[in-house]
Amino acid sequence: MIKVTGKLASGIAAASLVSSGAMAQDQAADAAEASPVAADSSFEEAFPQMVSGEVVQGDLAPPGPLVQEWSLDAVQSLIGVIENIAAEGLDPRDYDLQALKVSMRAGPSEELSEIASKNFVWLVEDLRDGRTPMGAREQWFVVDPDRDTLRTGDLLSKALESGDVSGTLADLNPTHPDYARLKDALANTPESESKKRKLIRANMDRWRWLSRDLGKKYLITNVPEYQLRLTVGDRIISTYKTIVGKPGRTATPQLAEMVSGIVFNPTWTVPQSIVKGEGLGERVLSNPAWAKAKGYKATRGSNGWITVVQQPGPTNSLGRMKLEMPNPHAIFFHDTPSRGLFGNANRALSHGCIRTERALELAITMAILGKGASKEEAVEIATSGEYTKVMIEDKLPAYITYFTMASDINGEMQTFADIYDRDAPVLASLDKPREGNRSNVIDDEIIVIEDDPRVGG
Numbered sequence: 001m002i003k004v005t006g007k008l009a010s011g012i013a014a015a016s017l018v019s020s021g022a023m024a025q026d027q028a029a030d031a032a033e034a035s036p037v038a039a040d041s042s043f044e045e046a047f048p049q050m051v052s053g054e055v056v057q058g059d060l061a062p063p064g065p066l067v068q069e070w071s072l073d074a075v076q077s078l079i080g081v082i083e084n085i086a087a088e089g090l091d092p093r094d095y096d097l098q099a100l101k102v103s104m105r106a107g108p109s110e111e112l113s114e115i116a117s118k119n120f121v122w123l124v125e126d127l128r129d130g131r132t133p134m135g136a137r138e139q140w141f142v143v144d145p146d147r148d149t150l151r152t153g154d155l156l157s158k159a160l161e162s163g164d165v166s167g168t169l170a171d172l173n174p175t176h177p178d179y180a181r182l183k184d185a186l187a188n189t190p191e192s193e194s195k196k197r198k199l200i201r202a203n204m205d206r207w208r209w210l211s212r213d214l215g216k217k218y219l220i221t222n223v224p225e226y227q228l229r230l231t232v233g234d235r236i237i238s239t240y241k242t243i244v245g246k247p248g249r250t251a252t253p254q255l256a257e258m259v260s261g262i263v264f265n266p267t268w269t270v271p272q273s274i275v276k277g278e279g280l281g282e283r284v285l286s287n288p289a290w291a292k293a294k295g296y297k298a299t300r301g302s303n304g305w306i307t308v309v310q311q312p313g314p315t316n317s318l319g320r321m322k323l324e325m326p327n328p329h330a331i332f333f334h335d336t337p338s339r340g341l342f343g344n345a346n347r348a349l350s351h352g353c354i355r356t357e358r359a360l361e362l363a364i365t366m367a368i369l370g371k372g373a374s375k376e377e378a379v380e381i382a383t384s385g386e387y388t389k390v391m392i393e394d395k396l397p398a399y400i401t402y403f404t405m406a407s408d409i410n411g412e413m414q415t416f417a418d419i420y421d422r423d424a425p426v427l428a429s430l431d432k433p434r435e436g437n438r439s440n441v442i443d444d445e446i447i448v449i450e451d452d453p454r455v456g457g
Contacts (some may be wrong), residue, residue, distance in 0.1 A: 064153030068160055070116040075104050077165040078116055081123065088173070089186060089201035090126055094434035095119045117156065120165070124152045125438065127172040130208035133435045134442060136425035137209065139253040140402070141329070141442055146172075146212050174207040176214060178407050182207070185405075185413055199415070202426045203405040210256065210399065217369060219259065219333075219398040221354060223252050224416035226347040227409055228333070228356055230365065239409045240362060243336070243347045243355040244419075250351045251420045253329050253446075255400045261324035261372065261391040262363045264381045265312035266334070270296075274308075281306030312387050319355075320382065321363035324389065325398055328446055333398070335359030348419050354400070370394045 070078075082095045096119055103112040128146050150172065159168035173179060186200045214220065214231075221228040221242055228240040245252035275281040284291040284298040285306065291298065295311045310316050319335020329352070336355040341347065356362055360382050367378040370392025381388045404423055408414045418424075429435075 063151040064155075064157035066121055066153050066156065067114055067117040068156055070108070070113045070160065072104065072108060074160055074163065074165050075100060075112060075116050078120060079104075081166050081169055082119065085123070087183065087187065088127065089183070089204035090131060091430075091434070094126070094131075095122055120156055120159065120169075121152055122434070122436075123169055124150075124155055124172065126434070127169060127208065128212070129438075129440065130205045131434065132202075132205050132209070132426050132429050133438050134440065134444075136429045137444070138420070138422045138425060139251060139444055140209060141253055141444070141446070142210060142256040142399070143442070144209060144211055144440070147440055150212070172212065174210065174212055176207060176210075178403075179204060179207045181407055181413055182405065198427055198430055199405055199423070201430060202423060203403050205426065206401070206403055210401070214399060215397055217394070217396050219396060220401060221399070222401050222403050222406055222416070223254070224402060224404055224419050225406065225408065225414075228354070228362075229409070230362070232369065236409075238358075238362070238365065240359075241342045241347070241357040243341055243349050245350050245352040245354075246348050247420055251348075252350075252352050252354060252400060253331065254402050255327060255329065255331060255398075257325045257327045257331075257398050257400075258395045259323050259325050259366065259370070259392070259398050260395050261389055262367050262370075263322045263324060264363060264388045264390065265320055265384065265386055266316065266318045266322045267312060267387055268310040268316060268318045270308040270310060275306055281308050284308055312385060319359055321359050323363070323366065323398070324391075331400070333359075333362075335363075366396065367392065370396060 079097065079100055082092050082097050082100075085092050085095070096115060099115050100112075100119060103109065103115050106112070128150055129144060134140075155168055155172075159165045162168070182200055182204045186197060186204070189197050189200065191197070216234075217232050219228060219230055223242075223244050226242050226244060228242050229236050230238045230240075270280060280296075281298055281300075284296045285300065293315070295313045295315045296308055297311060298306055298308045300306050310318075312320075315337060317337070319337055322332055322334035325332045331353055333354045333356050336359075339357065341349060341355075342357045364375070364378040364382055367373040367381075367390050368375055371394050372378075372390040372392035373381065378390070381390065402420070402422055403416070404418050405413065405415050
C-alpha cells in the first residue's frame with residue numbers, strides 16, 4: 001500500500017505519462033541546456049595486545065581468540081599468502097615473513113603460533129578494513145560494518161579449522177566487480193609504471209573502506225566521475241549524470257546512507273544565509289510579482305525574523321524531486337531546473353548536495369523498487385504538482401564514493417580528476433610502514449551543508 005503525505009492528483013493516464021511526461025521532462029529541458037615492522041622486534045612491541053580489540057555485540061557468541069595453535073601446513077599457506085599479497089595491492093614487507101620462516105624451521109611451537117596469528121590478524125585488518133589509516137581518508141564518513149560481521153577471531157578459527165587459510169583471507173575481498181578489474185589492471189601494469197601502480201593500489205584500498213558486499217539494490221555515485229548508478233541484482237539498471245559540491249568547504253563528503261523516501265514536488269526552505277545575508281527576504285516581501293514568478297513565499301514573525309519558502313513548481317531550486325536520506329551532513333540527491341549544467345565537463349558546482357539528471361525517472365523508479373508506490377501511483381504523484389512525500393518499505397543504501405580510477409559507465413577502466421585533492425594522503429600512506437593499532441573511529445570534521453541549489457549555487 002502506498003505510503004505518502006500530501007495529496008494525489010487524479011485523471012492521469014499513467015502508461016503514457018511514464019514515457020512522454022515524467023521521464024521526458026529532463027530530455028526536453030536538456031534539448032533547451034591509494035617501515036615494515038622489524039622482523040626482529042619483540043612480539044609485544046610489534047603486536048601490542050594483538051592489535052584488534054573485539055567487541056561482543058547483542059546475542060553474538062564471543063569471538064574466537066586472536067592467538068590460536070597453528071600447524072606447519074597452515075603456516076606454509078600463510079607464507080604463500082604474504083608472498084603473493086602484492087597482487088591485492090598490499091606490501092609483503094608489512095608482514096613478518098622472515099620471522100615466520102625462521103620460527104617454522106624449529107617446528108610447531110607457541111612462538112610460531114603467536115607469530116602466525118599476529119600476521120593473520122594484520123592481513124585480516126588490511127584486507128577487510130583497508131590499509132589506509134583514518135587520518136588519510138579525508139571527508140570519508142562511511143561506517144564499514146565488516147569489522148563487526150566478519151570478526152577477526154572468528155575468521156582465524158575458521159581458517160585453522162577448515163585448513164583453508166588462503167581461501168578465508170581471499171573471501172574478504174570486496175565483491176564489487178571494480179575491485180577485480182583494478183586487480184587485473186595492477187597485474188597488467190609494469191613495475192616501471194610506479195605512479196600508475198600506486199594509484200591503482202590506492203583505489204583498490206578505497207573499495208575495502210566500504211562494506212564488502214554493497215547489497216542487491218543500491219545507488220552508488222563516484223563523485224569525481226560525476227555519475228550515479230542504480231544497481232539491482234548485480235546489474236546496473238540506469239546511470240545518471242551528476243553535479244557535485246565545489247572544492248573547499250562545499251565539497252561533497254563520502255557517505256553510506258539509507259534512502260527512506262522520495263519527496264515529489266518539494267518545497268525549499270531558503271537558508272537564513274540567503275534570506276538575510278543576501279537580502280532575499282526583504283526582496284520577496286517588497287516585490288510580490290517577482291516573488292510569485294519565482295515561487296517564493298515569505299512570512300515575517302513578530303520578532304522581525306523573515307522565513308522564505310519556495311513552493312513546488314518549474315522554478316523550484318530543488319526541481320521536481322529529492323531523495324529523503326537523513327544524515328548529519330544534510331546531503332541528499334535532488335533535481336534541478338538548470339539541467340543545461342549537466343552538459344558541462346566540470347560539474348563540481350553545488351554547495352555539497354548532488355543534483356541528478358532525469359531526476360523524475362530516478363524518483364519514480366526508486367518509489368517502485370522500494371515498494372512505496374505502484375508505477376501508476378508514482379506517476380500520478382510526480383505530475384500532480386503538489387508536495388508529496390512517499391516513504392518506501394524497502395530502504396535502499398546510497399553510497400557516495402570517491403574513486404580516481406574506476407570503470408566508467410561503459411565498463412572501461414579510466415582515471416578521473418582528483419577534484420578535491422584527496423589522493424595525496426592515501427598515496428603517501430602507501431609509502432609509510434603499516435600503521436598498527438589503527439582506529440576505526442571517524443574523527444574528520446562534519447561540515448553541515450547549507451545547500452544553495454540555485455544555478456551555480
